[in-house]
Amino acid sequence: MSVDLSQFHQVFFEESFEGLDVMESQLLEMDPADVDDETVNTIFRAAHSIKGGAGTFGFMPISEFTHVVETLLDEIRSGQRVMQPEYVDLFLQSVDCLRGMLSDMQQGNEPEKERPAQLRAEFETILHGAAPVAEAAPTEEEKGSGWLIRLTPYPDLLRTGNEPFRMFRELIDIVGEEHCEIEADTSKLPEFTSLNPEECHLAWQIRVTREIPLADIKVVFEWVEDECDLVYEPLGDVATASPEETAPAVSDTSDAEGIQVPEKVAAAIAETPKKSAEPAAPAKAPKKANAESSSIRVSIDKVDSLINMVGELVITQSMLGQLGQDFDLSRLAKLQEGLSQLEQNTRELQESVMKIRMMPISFAFSRFPRLVRDLGNQLGKKVNLVTLGEQTELDKTVMEKISDPLVHLVRNSMDHGLETTEKRLAAGKSADGTITLNAYHQGGNIVIEVADDGAGLNEEKILKKAMEKGLVPESANLTPEEIHQLVFLPGFSTADAVSDISGRGVGMDVVRRNIQALNGSIEVRSSRGTGSTFIIRLPLTLAILDGQLVQVCEATYIFPLVSIVESIQISRRSLNHVTGSQYVMQLRDEYIPIVRLDEIFGLRDNVQDIDELMLVVVEGDNEKIGIVVDDLLGQQQVVIKSLEQNYTKVSGISGATILGDGTVALIIDISSIGRNITPVKKHQGKSDQAA
Amino acid sequence: MESTMAETNIPDTGMADEQQYLTFIMSGEEYGVDILAVQEIRGWEEPTSIPNAPRYIRGVINLRGTIVPIMDLRMRFGLEHIEYTATTVVIILKFDGEHGERVMGIVVDAVSDVYTIADGSTRKPPELTEDDNSDFIKGLVNVNEKMVILLDVEELLSIKNQLLNVAGSVE
Numbered sequence: 001m002s003v004d005l006s007q008f009h010q011v012f013f014e015e016s017f018e019g020l021d022v023m024e025s026q027l028l029e030m031d032p033a034d035v036d037d038e039t040v041n042t043i044f045r046a047a048h049s050i051k052g053g054a055g056t057f058g059f060m061p062i063s064e065f066t067h068v069v070e071t072l073l074d075e076i077r078s079g080q081r082v083m084q085p086e087y088v089d090l091f092l093q094s095v096d097c098l099r100g101m102l103s104d105m106q107q108g109n110e111p112e113k114e115r116p117a118q119l120r121a122e123f124e125t126i127l128h129g130a131a132p133v134a135e136a137a138p139t140e141e142e143k144g145s146g147w148l149i150r151l152t153p154y155p156d157l158l159r160t161g162n163e164p165f166r167m168f169r170e171l172i173d174i175v176g177e178e179h180c181e182i183e184a185d186t187s188k189l190p191e192f193t194s195l196n197p198e199e200c201h202l203a204w205q206i207r208v209t210r211e212i213p214l215a216d217i218k219v220v221f222e223w224v225e226d227e228c229d230l231v232y233e234p235l236g237d238v239a240t241a242s243p244e245e246t247a248p249a250v251s252d253t254s255d256a257e258g259i260q261v262p263e264k265v266a267a268a269i270a271e272t273p274k275k276s277a278e279p280a281a282p283a284k285a286p287k288k289a290n291a292e293s294s295s296i297r298v299s300i301d302k303v304d305s306l307i308n309m310v311g312e313l314v315i316t317q318s319m320l321g322q323l324g325q326d327f328d329l330s331r332l333a334k335l336q337e338g339l340s341q342l343e344q345n346t347r348e349l350q351e352s353v354m355k356i357r358m359m360p361i362s363f364a365f366s367r368f369p370r371l372v373r374d375l376g377n378q379l380g381k382k383v384n385l386v387t388l389g390e391q392t393e394l395d396k397t398v399m400e401k402i403s404d405p406l407v408h409l410v411r412n413s414m415d416h417g418l419e420t421t422e423k424r425l426a427a428g429k430s431a432d433g434t435i436t437l438n439a440y441h442q443g444g445n446i447v448i449e450v451a452d453d454g455a456g457l458n459e460e461k462i463l464k465k466a467m468e469k470g471l472v473p474e475s476a477n478l479t480p481e482e483i484h485q486l487v488f489l490p491g492f493s494t495a496d497a498v499s500d501i502s503g504r505g506v507g508m509d510v511v512r513r514n515i516q517a518l519n520g521s522i523e524v525r526s527s528r529g530t531g532s533t534f535i536i537r538l539p540l541t542l543a544i545l546d547g548q549l550v551q552v553c554e555a556t557y558i559f560p561l562v563s564i565v566e567s568i569q570i571s572r573r574s575l576n577h578v579t580g581s582q583y584v585m586q587l588r589d590e591y592i593p594i595v596r597l598d599e600i601f602g603l604r605d606n607v608q609d610i611d612e613l614m615l616v617v618v619e620g621d622n623e624k625i626g627i628v629v630d631d632l633l634g635q636q637q638v639v640i641k642s643l644e645q646n647y648t649k650v651s652g653i654s655g656a657t658i659l660g661d662g663t664v665a666l667i668i669d670i671s672s673i674g675r676n677i678t679p680v681k682k683h684q685g686k687s688d689q690a691a
Numbered sequence: 692m693e694s695t696m697a698e699t700n701i702p703d704t705g706m707a708d709e710q711q712y713l714t715f716i717m718s719g720e721e722y723g724v725d726i727l728a729v730q731e732i733r734g735w736e737e738p739t740s741i742p743n744a745p746r747y748i749r750g751v752i753n754l755r756g757t758i759v760p761i762m763d764l765r766m767r768f769g770l771e772h773i774e775y776t777a778t779t780v781v782i783i784l785k786f787d788g789e790h791g792e793r794v795m796g797i798v799v800d801a802v803s804d805v806y807t808i809a810d811g812s813t814r815k816p817p818e819l820t821e822d823d824n825s826d827f828i829k830g831l832v833n834v835n836e837k838m839v840i841l842l843d844v845e846e847l848l849s850i851k852n853q854l855l856n857v858a859g860s861v862e
Contacts, residue, residue, distance in 0.1 A: 555740065601742030643741075646793045647751065647760040650741055656751060656758045664739040664751050664758055 012053045013106045014295065016062075017099065019046035021366060024095050027088055028369045035076070035083040043091070044073045050098070052223070055170050056163075062101055064173070065116045068123040069094050070219075075127070087126070092370070094119055146179075146235035147217055149206040153228035155199040162224050164204065171206065171220045179210035207235060296396055298356050306352050313345045350637075354544060357397070361439045361448070362390035364403050368410060372435060375414050382421060382432040383414060389439040394446055398538055401518055402448070405511040409450040409534050410435060412507060417454035417532055427529065429453070442537075445520075445562065451533040457526040459483045484524045484532075488512045516671060519560070519654065545640055545667065547657070549633035550616065553603040557629075558638055558657060558667045565617045565624060567632055585615070585626055592617065594626045595673055600652065618670050627673065636660075640667065708810045714839055715782065715799040718770050721839045722799075723806065723832075728784045728844045730794060732802060735779040749798065759783065761796040762848070773800070786844045795848045806834050813841060 023046045026039050047070045054062035069091065075081040097119055101111035153164065172180050185203040189195070208217060214232060221230055320338045323331060365387045376383040394402075418424075418433035425431055436451040459480050466472040466486045478486075490509040515522045519539050526532035539545070539562070547558040548567075574586045575594070583594040594615070598604040615626045638657035643650060643666070654669035712723035738750030738761045747766035751758050761781060765772060781796045813830035827846035832839050 603742070641756070641758045643751065643758055645791075646758060646795055647741070647748075650743070652742060656739075658753045658756065658758075662753055664753050666739065666741070 032085045146209040148233040150231040152203040181207040358393035386436045392439040413452040417452035448536040453531040456528045547638045550629040551631040563670045596628045714803040730783040763798045
């Protein structure tokens with residue numbers, strides 16, 4: 001029987017990544033001058049778990065690398081060494097390096113070797129360097145010619161998930177195979193018939209025949225110290241004697257019947273079926289790791305509430321079932337009541353299932369302290385990062401996709417937005433710049449703001465650059481708001497020099513496109529001298545949409561309810577004919593362009609008189625447009641299905657859904673409908689630029 | 692260890708040089724598709740049409756929660772259109788697209804038979820015209836003195852071809 005360890009790899013990777021996140025955030029919070037013991041302990045624990053897990057699964061490069069990291073941490077923890085700012089940097093680099101190695105392994109690749117080796121060398125220099133190394137125990141004893149370790153586990157050892165053979169393997173890795181002799185003492189083994197495979201009856205003697213600090217060995221057995229009798233003895237001249245001779249001498253526990261199995265630990269596996277978890281091929285395992293599958297951690301509260309709701313659903317179902325067995329019209333009211341209960345149950349269930357996918361945005365925000373710190377150093381700017389609304393929940397898919405645009409915005413704000421310290425002081429501002437990340441709910445949306453207190457957008461410069469690049473005609477007369485929007489145009493950059501941080505002009509339009517792909521929008525507000533704010537609006541979830549069903553000809557379409565401003569009856573008097581077939585409508589003090597769905601979708605052969613139709617006014621990309629439909633049907637929540645998966649992207653359609661009667665209805669993509677009519681927008685400047 | 696052994700010894704599925712084809716009838720001609728690409732066979736149901744799609748894409752249907760486009764193969768091949776009846780058949784095909792497995796339905800007159808055809812017995816289609824319809828013909832084969840046209844499912848249903856044809860159909 002062999003247990004496939006690879007099924008646990010995914011969990012190991014996730015836990016390790018979490019551990020790295022913990023290390024990183026603690027390192028960033030830490031003030032090297034005043035180190036809190038608890039912080040160091042937390043970092044140490046995280047590193048230690050990663051090392052332990054990596055060792056268990058045979059990811060040797062990781063456990064070896066983590067080992068040196070841990071050694072330095074341990075010295076700091078035990079007060080032998082004082083935290084230095086350089087150490088923090090080194091630790092942070094190690095976190096990055098480990099993260100890289102882990103994701104390589106997760107994808108089944110060989111991790112890179114160069115960087116870990118470099119960092120290891122740096123750690124070694126520190127560890128053996130001039131820093132005040134004050135070993136706790138007298139060095140004389142430590143440097144004995146070897147060690148004899150007597151390990152007598154309590155019977156419960158295996159129940160706590162500890163596996164002696166893994167510890168041995170780790171020990172062998174540390175001291176080298178030729179310097180390690182392990183003997184098993186099987187004298188305590190009961191009769192086979194009374195053997196409980198979950199109890200450990202074996203004891204071991206381990207002889208390390210090499211000079212090595214005791215602390216290095218102790219690390220291996222650290223986890224089981226409380227669960228066994230552990231004796232370390234320095235190995236004197238006895239070490240030269242053969243194990244067979246010395247064993248009876250040093251081991252009182254082994255009596256005459258004890259079977260000595262020197263160096264043949266593996267043989268013990270046969271005697272103890274519980275050891276079957278022994279990974280025969282740990283080196284092969286990483287290739288099988290599935291990088292595609294991802295999982296989320298869900299709080300137990302959410303799961304409990306889900307179980308409650310399923311319980312209610314089952315009750316409703318059995319009630320309806322009973323009702324159906326002998327139904328007559330007199331019980332119609334009861335049926336209706338049952339159905340409405342079912343509807344409520346379903347809705348609640350749906351909501352709580354959706355909540356499972358929701359994660360606090362702090363997951364996305366957590367990478368920024370590091371980013372801001374590193375980038376600040378690189379740019380020579382002092383920057384404070386303020387994060388607000390970290391508990392705001394967001395769909396996991398949205399979160400994953402919003403991360404990169406956010407990074408881009410923050411980098412941009414730091415590079416372009418914030419001034420240098422001298423300029424700040426000259427402008428009468430505090431020397432340190434501030435970047436604020438804020439997240440909150442507004443209606444059916446989540447709003448994320450990236451704000452800086454820098455110089456704000458330079459309108460003249462932007463306009464000049466835009467004209468130079470031919471993005472805007474020379475004659476255009478734009479309002480400041482319109483100029484601000486220019487930064488989202490492809491190929492735009494105002495950075496005087498292209499740096500590796502920003503300035504290539506491929507940034508903001510990509511950011512906007514990514515956000516639009518999530519059905520979201522981005523806008524910028526800026527005022528000279530006080531800073532700029534980028535505001536991202538995203539739907540809470542990608543999977544479900546509150547929709548307005550409309551009818552056009554024979555077909556039913558769905559408008560996202562969030563983008564509908566109002567629905568009105570069209571009156572001929574308020575319509576104005578612009579060019580060709582393009583109409584605009586006067587709505588209070590605005591002129592809004594009108595789109596006929598039947599026309600752009602080619603649904604009707606002869607265009608019907610517009611008088612009898614309805615107009616749905618929607619807002620997409622900050623522009624209002626009116627969409628003509630035949631009739632408004634109901635509103636309902638719809639589950640978004642991909643049209644692209646089996647077909648292809650359709651202009652004007654963002655997806656499809658399945659209605660109550662099982663037919664498919666298409667969901668209108670407001671922003672792409674709006675783009676279709678860009679050439680006839682009211683602003684002369686923009687229409688030229690689009691043409 | 693056992694598990695790795697099992698993985699390396701995947702048993703051969705069937706003979707390598709033989710393939711089974713599901714055939715169907717359109718306008719008296721018999722066409723065949725690789726039977727492994729066939730997911731299921733359904734009756735005709737009215738699909739939801741897609742705006743600005745090529746004419747032969749009749750729309751999309753709900754196949755147990757998946758949105759599946761339906762292609763009218765008669766229109767695709769430029770054959771005369773006939774009314775859909777109760778016996779009109781939709782063959783749901785699945786194949787590997789650029790972005791993973793894709794599912795699509797084709798409307799045909801009737802399903803005919805299943806043949807086992809040796810790979811060597813297929814002949815290349817004669818290159819008669821520049822007609823792009825010949826791209827998705829995998830080969831011709833003689834079964835019981837009758838010609839069967841074998842279709843390449845991937846070529847037939849791939850997005851790339853769809854878009855080319857959409858571009859071509861816009862006057």
